[in-house]
Amino acid sequence: MTMRLTRLTPPLALALVTALAPAAVAAATPTPTSPTPTSTGTTIAAIQGPGFTSPLVGQKVSGVPGVVTAIRTGSPRGFWMQSATSDRDDRARDRSTSDGIFVFTGSAAPTVKPGDAVTVAATVTEYRAAANVADLSVTELTSPTVTVVSSGNALPAPVVISPTAVPSRFAPPVSGDIEQIRRAVPARSAQEFWESHEGERVSVPAPWIIAPSNTYGDVYITSKPNADRTIHGGALLSSYDLPTGRVKVSALDGAKPRMNVGDRFAGPVVGQVDWSSFGGFVIDAPTLPAVVAGGLTPTVASKPDAADLSVATYNVENLAPRDPQSKFSALARGIVTNLASPDVVAVEEVQDNSGATDDGITAANTTISTLVDAIAAAGGPRYDHRDVDPTNDADGGQPGGNIRTVFLFNPSRVSFVDRGRATATTATTPQRSASGGAELSVSPGRIAPTDPAWTNSRKPLVGQFVFRGRTVFVVGNHFASKGGDQSADGRFQPPARSSETQRLAQARVENAWIRSLQAIDRRASIVIAGDLNDYQFSPAVRTLTGGGTGLVDLIATLPRAQQYTYVYSGVSQVLDHIIVSADLRARARYEVIHLNAEFAGQTSDHDPQVVHVRP
Structure with missing residues (x-):
């Protein structure tokens, strides 16, 4: 595709802007070989039209006048032009139309410059990338013939x-x-x-x-x-x-x-x-x-009380042994300094020992030990850990990465109850203990790992902990991602949130599991922590906390301006949650620690959070 350019020379140029420009353009334009309709002397406003797409799409137009306002030399190449006198100055004008348009020059670099008054003959096109059907299209002029009428003109006021x-x-x-x-x-x-x-x-x-x-x-x-x-x-x-x-x-x-x-x-x-x-x-x-600069600095958790159990969640964004040591060190500093070395940390997106190489390896002991060592080197405790290796390529995420949730815990503060031998497909269920309370059939274990709700998604990890003689059940989550949803900015409104269906199913399964635990011990101490990939007002989160469980989503208890853990496309939003049972809510101290999502230099794309509870 080429851009044909004609340049008129003063003093005739200004006089020719309206009188002769259409004829000059027409002379430079080859005779159409097809009966495509042609509009002559068309304004930009008429091309843009009052709707989201041009009423002249597919038509050839000529003599389109405007002033070049900007050049784009990268892809897609071209320039913007705008009517020299805005139709907006006319009170009778249709406010729905625009006075500006992009002229696509294809492989040819634009040779005009800002301030050039031009006329253009071209084809009106609505451009939308073929792979992005939900995008709004952009009205463009393509295959242009451009006539420069004069240069050095003032740009239209923005x-x-x-x-x-x-x-x-x-x-x-x-x-x-x-x-x-x-x-x-x-x-x-x-x-x-x-x-x-x-x-x-x-x-x-x-x-x-x-x-x-x-x-x-x-x-x-x-x-x-x-x-x-x-x-x-x-x-x-x-x-x-x-x-x-x-x-x-x-x-x-x-x-x-x-x-x-x-x-x-x-x-x-x-x-x-x-x-x-x-x-x-x-x-x-x-x-x-x-x-x-606004002076933004990472937040730091409040000082813990030794009588409280602290539980945190942190999505570490595809952590793998091949990541630079600087990432492990930065994550460690965040856990030790910003989260104040929690007693238990539910860590999401921990990859296996070969990272995203799809070689059948599912164990993640190298990844975990590297993180544990970095935490100790940063002055934190020597954490112990528990996890369950997934079936290869069955839990979503990067192919071969086998991401999973891992529990890190400080053995000098909290003990872990190991029971049974968990596998990727072994379900743990609540059962009555010899003392009459509730316990897990397998610990650590996974909630209903063969249920279709977890297809190609992470299965919840459950652990039974003991803190100061009290049993606490911790559920580590990483629900299905939002992949496949239509763009919230796009042409389809409201956008289809197809991924929501799976998260809703996951919430129902987990909620039923929680209710079976509470049926044995209605006062069971429960902490649900992790990346639910959904908002505090979403059907999935409301389903997870509903059904008479008394569960409380702690981020919804914060002042409105503090309710976010993630920033995507300029929107501060909630994806990560800590949810507690009613008996833990009364004395819970909960904080989101903003150290990643708002910063250009990120260790992860998620902010961690921590709660201090007294079982």
Whole structure:
């Protein structure tokens, strides 16, 4: 694909902008070989149309006037252009349409520059990556012939995105494919608002950073710094309706500043509204302002009371022996310093001794011992551990990695009750002990490992502990991931959450197991800890804690601004939980330790958490 370019020379250029530009473009355009309809002198607003897709898709247009606002030399190559005089200045104008558009030049590098007044002949296209059917499409001009009319023109003023500009509702009030909406209402929802500005220059004044920058240099900002705000300045998810001030930013010049949640840009972020398969609408900024650090520091757990049992959960993100020692050391510091060396740690995503090499190995003793050694070297206790090796490639995660949950425990503080010999397929069940209380038939053991609910997913690990003469049952979880769900930013609203079905089934199985334990001892001390891969308001979590169990999801007891353990696509959300039985709730001290999810330098993508209870 090539971009054909014609350049007009002064002094005729300005006079030719409207009078002769269509003719000049037409002269440079080959005669169509097919009866594709052609629109002449079409405006950008007419091409964009009032809906999510162009009413002229597939048609050839010519004489499309505009001013080049930005260039993209990386993939996809091209440039943005915008009407020199905005139709928004006309009160009778349809506010649903945009005055900007992207011109795709294919393999040819764009030869225009910002400030060039141009006319374009091209084909109107709705672009969507074939593999991302749930994405919103982007209206583009393709196979362009470009005529430069003049240069050095002022760029159209950007639309200022104030804190009140974007509606508080995220998606339009429809069910299904929102691209079928014929007329977007930008004052009704965030998706319609951004769609009505697709391709236009916008400006967000001195915005706050709501997610750490990634290796690609992308970052998320908010135009609503005081809405849905976390304690550190992130954007909080409290329902299935996404925070609406959030928008992704990408630097066209390749800059990759390192940013944490709570940092801010010193000046306005100015760029063109585009769409990203990885995060929804994005502002493609030619350059980024300087970054003002917010001073974010990792949190530290409160000092433990020797009379309390402390239980933590930490997803260590595919920990394997081949990981650099620096990762083991950083995890160890987090456990010793930030979590204050808990008595019991449920550790998720521990890979086997060969990591992601799919060689049939399932044992993880090398991975575990390397972590235990690192903790001791960091000044922590010499932890003992328990786990159950899974069946090869049966528990999901990276192929060959055989991730599992592992219990680390401090033997000088708590003892583990070993009973029976667990295998990957052996179920542990509650039974009555000789003293009349409850005990596990196998410890450590797995909850209903052959139940279909756990297909290609981690099975819950259960252990029976004794602390100061009291029995405590700890369940370590890592529920099925959200893989396969439709994008929450995408065209299908509400998005299909197909993965939720399996987590709901897992919650039902585990809830039934808990109720069978409580049927033997209604006052049994129970701690459920781990990555449930679901929100505090989700059906799965509500099912797990329901059924008359009296279980309490502790993160839901925190102030709203503290309810998050994970940051994804600019949204601070809950995936990890500690749930306790009613007898432990009264004196529980619970904290989420924010040391990963909000930082550009992460040891894991999850934040750990810890609870202090008195059985």
